[in-house]
Amino acid sequence: MKDNRSYYDDFAGWYERERHHGYHAMLDRLQVGIARPLAAGKDVLELGCGTGLILKEIEPYARRAVGLDISRGMLGQAHARGLSVLAGSATDLPFKDESFDLVYSFKVLAHVQAIEQAMREVARVLRPGGRAALEFYNKASLRYLIKRFKRPHKVSDGTTDDQVYTRYDSLAEVKRYLPADLSVVDLHGVRVFTPFAQVHRVPGVAQALSAAERIARDQALTARFGGFLVVIVEKR
Ligand SMILES: C[S@@+](CC[C@H](N)C(=O)[O-])C[C@H]1O[C@@H](n2cnc3c(N)ncnc32)[C@H](O)[C@@H]1O
Structure with a gap:
């Protein structure tokens, strides 16, 4: 098991190889679609911004948008x-209390062991009435079922995806990690129906699945089964 910083430093040169089309581009579109309306005109922080693929889509809409990541390789x-x-950890944010109206994080919190500490930090840097869009890997999902049977995936020459700490949580568990001043106000589910990333290489199937995922993301009935569960919380 590698620590997150060295794992993502190794991965950094490869990270965007597959991110601009197909399955990964769809994930990013769905995630941007959640964060953008919340970010309009606000002071925004992205936790684990990586190479900035999502931040670059949010920044033009925000009043101020800042990204934080533990890996200098990704941040480059x-x-x-x-x-x-700037460089830093989600568990020890280098910001004053009540600095942001919106904090969001996609594909990051699943790699954070001290998750309650990260939630306390989110609460601390949010202003009263501020919101956070926090994405977790969902135990109640097709993605989780399939991942359990899959072989490790190569993410760079010397690294596979089983070398980084990865957690899966249920909605009930996520609610338990939240400090008392954060409450859940909405839910979104990303990747509800997609069984394997590879199906997005099939023309026709890709378009139909993307359209279905776009609808399922925001419906209460389907959102809770997203492989990526996005919990919208509000600070008292
Ligand atoms: C899968 S990438 C996602 C990057 C970006 N959010 C995106 O959607 O393209 C996960 C990112 O989380 C960062 N990360 C992992 N643990 C972190 C922590 N404790 N604090 C801040 N960033 C962290 C990694 O360095 C990496 O850039």
């Missing part, structure tokens, strides 16, 4: 995009 590319980013 975000910096090259002209984004405002």
Whole structure:
């Protein structure tokens, strides 16, 4: 098992190889679609911004948008995009209390062991009435079922995806991690129906699945079964 910083430093050069089309591009579109309406005109923080793929889509809409990430390898590319980013951990945020109206995080919290500490930090840096969009890997999902039977996936020459700490949580568990001043106000589910990333390489299937995923993301009935569960919380 590698620590997150060295795992993502190794992965950084490869990260965007498959991110601009197909399955991964769909995930990013669905996630941007959640964060963008919340970010309009606000002071925004992205936890685990990586190379800035999502931050670059949010920044033009925000009053101020800042990205934080533990990996300098990943941040190098975000910096090259002209984004405002800094190094640090989600469990020890280098910001004053009540600095942001919105905190969001996609594909990151699943790699954070001290999750309650990260939730306390989110609460601390949010202003009263501020919101956070926090994505978890969902135990109640097709993705989780399938992942349990899959072989490790190569993410760079010397690294496979089983070398980083990864957690899966249920909605009930996520609610238990939240400090008392954060309450859940909405839910979204990303990747409800997609069984394997590879199906998005099939023309026709890709379009139909993307359209279905777009609808399922925001419906209460389907959102809770998303492979990626996005919990919208509000600070008292
Ligand atoms: C799968 S990437 C996602 C990057 C970006 N959110 C996106 O959607 O493209 C996960 C990112 O989380 C970062 N990360 C992992 N643990 C972290 C922590 N404790 N604090 C901040 N960033 C962390 C990694 O360095 C990596 O850039």
